[in-house]
Structure formats: C-alpha cells, structure tokens
Amino acid sequence: MTPLVSLILKDIAVEMRRRESVISMMMFGLLVTVIFNFAFEPSGAERDLLAPGILWVALTFAGVIGLNRSLAIDLDNDCLQGLLLAPVSRGSLYVGKVVSNFLFMIIAELVIVPLFIIFNDLRLGSELIWLILVVVLGTLGFAAVGTILSAISANTRMREVMLPVLQIPLTIPMIIAAVAATGLLLSEDSAGFGAWVNLIIGFDMIFLIVSYLVFEYVVEE
Amino acid sequence: MTNKMVGVASLMGMVTALWAVFVYAPNEATMGVVQRIFYFHVSAGMMGYFAFFVVFVSGIAFLVNRDLKWDRVARCSAEIGVLFVTVNIAMGILWAKPIWGIWWTWDARLTLQLLLWILFISYLMLGAYIADPLKRASLQAVFGILAFIDVPINYMAIRWWRTQHPSPVIAGGTDSGLDPDMYIAFMITLAAFMLLYAYLLGHRLAVERTREDVEYFEQLVHSQ
Numbered sequence: 001m002t003p004l005v006s007l008i009l010k011d012i013a014v015e016m017r018r019r020e021s022v023i024s025m026m027m028f029g030l031l032v033t034v035i036f037n038f039a040f041e042p043s044g045a046e047r048d049l050l051a052p053g054i055l056w057v058a059l060t061f062a063g064v065i066g067l068n069r070s071l072a073i074d075l076d077n078d079c080l081q082g083l084l085l086a087p088v089s090r091g092s093l094y095v096g097k098v099v100s101n102f103l104f105m106i107i108a109e110l111v112i113v114p115l116f117i118i119f120n121d122l123r124l125g126s127e128l129i130w131l132i133l134v135v136v137l138g139t140l141g142f143a144a145v146g147t148i149l150s151a152i153s154a155n156t157r158m159r160e161v162m163l164p165v166l167q168i169p170l171t172i173p174m175i176i177a178a179v180a181a182t183g184l185l186l187s188e189d190s191a192g193f194g195a196w197v198n199l200i201i202g203f204d205m206i207f208l209i210v211s212y213l214v215f216e217y218v219v220e221e
Numbered sequence: 222m223t224n225k226m227v228g229v230a231s232l233m234g235m236v237t238a239l240w241a242v243f244v245y246a247p248n249e250a251t252m253g254v255v256q257r258i259f260y261f262h263v264s265a266g267m268m269g270y271f272a273f274f275v276v277f278v279s280g281i282a283f284l285v286n287r288d289l290k291w292d293r294v295a296r297c298s299a300e301i302g303v304l305f306v307t308v309n310i311a312m313g314i315l316w317a318k319p320i321w322g323i324w325w326t327w328d329a330r331l332t333l334q335l336l337l338w339i340l341f342i343s344y345l346m347l348g349a350y351i352a353d354p355l356k357r358a359s360l361q362a363v364f365g366i367l368a369f370i371d372v373p374i375n376y377m378a379i380r381w382w383r384t385q386h387p388s389p390v391i392a393g394g395t396d397s398g399l400d401p402d403m404y405i406a407f408m409i410t411l412a413a414f415m416l417l418y419a420y421l422l423g424h425r426l427a428v429e430r431t432r433e434d435v436e437y438f439e440q441l442v443h444s445q
Contacts, residue, residue, distance in 0.1 A: 148367070152360045156350040166347065166364060169340045170371050173378035180381075195381070203374055210370055217284050217359045 003088040007096030008103075014073065015104060021066040025108035029062035033116055042120070051120050052182035056175055058112060059138070063105055064164045067146040070101055071154040080219065090216035094147060098208070101150075102143040109135060127185045134185070134197065138178040141204040145171055148211040151218045174203045224423035231420045234413030238406075246406035258316045260407050264414040266309035266334070272302030272418065273341060277369035280362035292358035295365055296348060297425040299341050301418060306338045329379040336375055340368040 015021060036054040040046075074080040083093055113135060117124065124131060146167055153162035181196040242260045249256035275298040283291035313331065314324050325331065347364055351357035399407065 145367075148363070152347070152364060155356055155360055156347065157352070158350050162347065162350060165343050169336055169343060170367060172336055173371065173374040176378040199374075199378060199381075206370065206374065207367070210367065214284070214363045214366060218363055220359070 003086070004092050004096055004099075007083075007088065007092065008099050011096070011100035012103070015100075021069055022104050022107050025062040025066040025105065026111045028065045029058045029108060029112035030115060032058040032061055033112070033119060037119070047120055048122075048186045049183075051116075051122060051186060052179045054120075055113070055116055055182060056138070056179050058116065059109065059135070060142070060168065060171070060175060062108060062112065063139070063142045063146060064167055066104055066108065067101060067143075067150045067167070068153075068160055068163050070097065070147065070150040072150070072159055075154045084219060090219060091212050093219065094212055094215035097147045097151075098143050101147050102140055105139045105143060106136070109139065122186065124185075127190075130185055130193070131182065134178055134181045134200070137197065137200045137204060138174060141174040141200060141207060142171055144204055144207045144211060145174075148215055148218060151215070174200055177203070224420060224427065227416060227420045227423060231413060231416035234409070234416045238410040238413040241406035241409040246403050247400060249403075252320055255316065255319050258312050260410040262309060262312040262316060263407070264411045265305045265312065267411065268414045268418050269302050269305035269309055269337075272298045272305060273337070273369060273372075276302065276341070276344070276365045280365040280369075283358055283362045289354070289358060292362065293426060293429050294422075295362065296345075297422055297429060299344055299365070300425065301421050303338065303341050303345065304421075305414075305418070306334065306341070310334055310338060329376075332379050333372075333375055336379075337372060340371065344368055 033054060036050075036057070040050055040054075042050045071080070074083065084090075113131075116122075146163075149166045149170070150163055153159050153166060156162045177196045177199040181193055181200070184190045184193045184196070238260070242257050246257065246260070248254060249259075276295045279291040279295035279298065283289075283295065313334070317326070318324050344361065344364055348357055348361050351360060
C-alpha cells in the first residue's frame, strides 16, 4: 500500500466513524435548494434560467461547510504532527487530502444533484453526462483550492468564518464558468460550452499545481 | 534620500498633477469636464495593481529566504494596494453616474476590480487572525500568491461574461490613444501616484518596525 493510498484510507476511516462532513454537506446543500425555491418561486422557463445559479450556490456553500473541518480535525488531535513525521512528502499530504475531500463532496453531490433535478423538474437527456462532467470538474477545482485554504484557516482564530472569506473570492472564476456551462446545457443553444469547460480544467490544473508546490509552507511547524 | 524627501516630492507631484489635470489638459469632446476624473482614476488603479504585484513577489521572497523583512513589505504594500483600489473604485462610481447613468454595473472590468479588492481585504483579515508572527507570515505569503494568480483567471472568466467598460486608451488597440496634452497630464499624475506609493510604503514600513520594536520590549519587560 503506497503512502498516498493509506492517507486517503485514513481520512475515509475517520469520516466513516464521525459521519460529520458528508452528512452536513448533504443537508446544507438541500437546505439552500429549498430556501432558493421560496426566495424566487421559479416556474416554467424561469426555472431553467435560475437553476444553474441555485445549483452552484448550493454546491459552493455545501462544499465550504464540508471543508471547514477537513484539516482542523488533524490539527486538533495532533494527527498532523504525526503525518509530518511520517516519511511522506508534503505534496502527498496535499494530494491525499484533495482526493478525500473530493470524494466526500462527490458523495454529498450524489444526493444533492439528483434531488435538485427532481425538485426543479429539469428535463435532461444526453446533457446529463455533460452536467456530471461539469459538476465533477468544478468539485475538483473546489477541493484543490479548499484543501489548502482549510489548512490555512485551521491556523486562525476564526476558523469557520475565515474559510468562506478566503475560499469564495478565490473560486469565483470557477463558479462563473460552471454556472455558464450549466446554463448552456439547460438552454437550447449550447455553443461555447467547450470553452467554459476548458476554463474550469485550466483553473483546476493551475491551483492543483501551485497548491501542491506551496503546501509545505502551510503545514510546517 | 530620506522618506521625508520622497514625501515632499510626492506632495509637489500632486500639486503639479492637480494643475495639469484641471488647467493644462484640454476638455474631452463628448464627456466634458467629468472626464478629468480619468487621470486620478486610472493612476490609482495602476498603482493598486503594482502594489499587489509587490505583495506577490515579496511573498515568494519570504518563502524562499525566510526573512521577515519581506513579510513586512508584503503586508504594508497590500494595505496601500487596497487603499489605491478603493480610490480607483470610488472614483469610477462617481464617473459612471453622469456618463452611463448608473452608479454600478456588473461589467467585466468593474467586477474584476471589486473581486481584487475583496481578495486583498481577505488577505489583510487573514493576517489579523493569526497570533504567531512566523506562522502568519507563511500563511499570508501563500494566500497572497494564490490571490495574485487568481487575477488573470478571473479576468478571462469575467471578460467572456460581459464588457461595458471602455477598452484601455493607453497601449490599447489601433484606434486607441490619448491627445498628446492629455497624455502629458496623465504621465504627471501617474508619476505623482508612484511617489505617493513610495512615500506611503516607506512610512508604513517605519511604523511597522517601531511597532515590532515596542512589542519586543514589552515582552522583555513582561518576562522579567
């Protein structure tokens, strides 16, 4: 078993026992969907216009909730010190965390997105595959940025407040692209979809690489 | 050259800039006298970008050299950058009302500028919530780098989205360009803003050094 795999399995084992982040993400994402329904009362054609925005607001806020505890858990019980002493590179620690955060977010989204489609009566045919692609790529970018930022915010006095303050402005280009791509899928004309997906891929790549390089400065003692 | 001299030079520069903007530069053909806000609006915006670039470079320098001097430069420059971008946005709002008829629009350049402003306020907030100076310096440096990298990606995303703000008149496309007299007035204003940035940074660094000294002596007294 490579160190990377054991790091991911460790996070999964912790999550299986606590069941904190996945459940809270699901609930929160669902609640945002419900609140927006009362706030806008979308019907018919409006629904297709509002749906992409509502979906990504729900996923963004749910993601922030889940990421909040991601590194704080390791910091509180001194697990991080053990991890730093282990013979793994700092970069692997980062990649391991990204994979497990990505996994937890995807599990939560497996509940949020279908319910969202049902509640909003979205008619999706073959577009569903493309919607899944956008959600997966968007979630990856969110996890890439969120993992390093949750490591940063875990060191501050106001953890739970600090993460959204750092995370949301930094992920805005990804959110814009994801909302635009989702909107194109729900409209008749899907020209320009590829360009937005490329932007999300670019965002994912850049932040994965840069965060991988600077992660050691965040976790060092 | 002491910082006081830079301060005097920047004051003289500002007075010259006021003269150049309000007396020397000609009236713009369609917008009239309102256009004169352009000189300060653009200069403040440019210096804001420069200040954040300094944050980015000093952040890297700190992570490489582990010298707290770089961290001090980064933090002080970020504060001044936020100040300049605030001036830039405030003047933009004042200019937009008579010309576009609205205070604000979610156009590409405006959105980008607002996000830049928010990102670096987040940067300053982050610094305020970490107690240990070395830890704070590393974490802020990392966030400063991430925030600066975010700017060009933001620019792409938002530009595809929509644009209302006029394209750059300086070093822009083929039919861009300024009247030569306007260009001179702009250059004078920009130079004055550069001096102002240098003065503010020098002054802010001196204040920060004093604060650190006071903190050091306080700890010394308390430990006895």
